[in-house]
Amino acid sequence: MSDRRNLFNKVWDLHAVHELPSGQTQLFIGLHLIHEVTSPQAFGMLRQRDLTVKYPDRTIATVDHIVPTENQARPFFDSLAEEMMVAIEKNCDEFGVRLLDIDSGDQGIVHVVGPEQGLTQPGMTVACGDSHTSTHGAFGAIAFGIGTSQVAQVLATQTLPMNRPKVRRIEVNGELRPGVFAKDVILHIIRRLGVQGGVGYAYEYAGEVFDAMTMEERMTVCNMSIEGGARCGYVNPDEKTVEYIRGRKFAPQGDDFEVAASWWTSLASPPDAEFDDVVTFDAADIEPTVTWGITPAQSVGVKESVPALDDVPDDDRTVVAEAIEFMGFEQGQPIAGTPIDVAFIGSCTNGRISDLRQAAEIVKGRKVTDGIRAIVVPGSQKVREVAMAEGLDKIFEEAGFEWREAGCSMCLAMNPDKLKHREVCASSSNRNFKGRQGHPTGRTLLMSPAMVAAAAIEGKVTDVRELMEMAEV
Structure with a gap:
């Protein structure tokens, strides 16, 4: 009889340690990735219980969320960021965990460095105290974002109790x-x-x-x-x-x-x-797509318009009205032509070398519109190194972008890279929630790196295909 299990269920079954009375599965975690924000409390829990890290060779740490991308000299200007850096250095040293720090040449966003180091492999279970751990599923792994208490569980036992989806x-x-x-x-x-x-x-x-x-x-x-x-x-x-x-x-x-x-x-x-x-x-x-609202589902093709409330199902009208008001749009307003203040290329979604190459193709030989703050943040030191070897840094700088060090940067703004007041940001990141990019009234438009590049050049949301056609002429 053939095995008709899909990959998910095959991998789940291979890592099932025990079925718990709750109905959950105690799942073995093959790779545990940690960073400086969600790990300090977890290590503190281990100390309180006099526990060790069960399998330190299956745990890898990096620093990404709070590291500045403009000036990474130590100590950091932000005292809280420096405190977190010191904590992860101390914790990794004490518990025998490998740390990819700023001096390693391998530092970067946790979901960029895992794959580029060959840590992420098919058939694995992967866990990390970060929502976007699902990234590693690209390799045929099943990967879960977890909370701080769960980080402590994995450190101590290398397992997690989970409900099978x-x-x-x-x-x-x-x-x-x-x-x-x-x-x-x-x-x-x-x-x-x-x-x-x-x-x-x-x-x-x-x-x-x-x-x-x-x-x-x-x-x-x-x-x-x-x-x-x-x-x-x-x-x-x-x-x-x-x-x-x-x-x-x-x-x-x-x-x-x-x-x-x-x-x-x-x-x-x-x-x-x-x-x-x-x-x-x-x-x-599928068209080049831009978010217009305050959730990633509130998006339209670049040739489309912000919805009118009369065209929205009754159950969705409250959240749509809230999003339109917060973003400052008019009902039925075309998304193309929306002015921007900031252009951000980076994040664990779109901070890899192919993303930078796509954006560089658009900005090459062009200039960022005056008054636009435009930054490029490579997802890792390795990505940055490759990009500079290819001359991408020069292309971006000549166009008027700032070329930064590796880190999470303006994706979540737990560092100096933040929006100011009501700024509108064309962003290649993953979330457009209120306050996500560092200011409670800042506004985020999610799009591809190439679309961000086009917006930076034109100073407004622009169909990247128009610039691609101009380049071909």
Whole structure:
């Protein structure tokens, strides 16, 4: 009898230690990633109970959320940020955990450095005290964001009690048109299914569009699964997955790699795999997408308009009215042409080398509109190094962007990179909640890095395809 389990359930079953009386599964965690914000209290819990880190070789730390990106000289100007840095340095040293600090050459956003170091591998369970841990699902891992008390649990036991979610397969078939990127795909999915649509589910992304995507594009999609309410999201491993991991620092080497690669690809959901739900989309329906509101589901194609309340279902009118008022839009206003004040390219969603290359293609030979504050923040020191070797830093600087050090930066603004007052930011990050970028009245428009670049050049929301066409002439 054939095994019709999808990848999620295969990996879950392989890591199930025990079924608890509560009905939850005690799940073994193969890789635990930690950072400076959610780990201090967790280490404190270990000290209170006189516990050690169960498997320090399965725990990797980096610093990303609070590190400044303009000047990283120590001690940091922000005393709280410096205190957090000192704490993670002390905790990692005391408990024997490897730390990728600023002096390592490997520091960066936790969901960028995990894959680029070869730490993230198919068939793994991955946990991190950060919402966007779902990023690692791009490799055929099942990856969960967890809270501080759960971070302590994983440190002490390498396990988590969890409820098994259902699995929804999301198929996108056809071919994306020029100017439509992975960010547009996931924003389109969230727009159609809603921010609560994935509650109780893991998402399997499948179909021709995901098959054609690079690993970095798949990471962008999986990264924002949580924004659609899903517990995690993943793509089945294939030869692209294998070749991305090959030769990386923490990957298996030699014959061990070939054995691992064969096993990795065997985990993929079979053609007759069983799912709790299947949803399909047509790639031809996806346009360059921009959020207009205060949730990632409140988005439109760049040629569309902010909704009018009369066109919105009754159940959604309150939150739509709130978003329109907060953002300062008029009902039915076209999203294109919306003036911006800030352009931000970076984050664990879109701070990888391919993202910077896409944006650089748009800004090359052009200038940022006067008065626009535009910054580029590589997702890791390795990304920054590659970008500079390719001359991307010069392209951005000549256009009028600030070229920064690696970090989370303006994605969540737990550092000096913040919006001011009612500024509008064209952002390649993942959340547009009120206050997300550092000021309670700041406004965020999520879009692809190429669209951010176009907005910076034009000073307003612009269809990136128009600039791409001009470049081709």
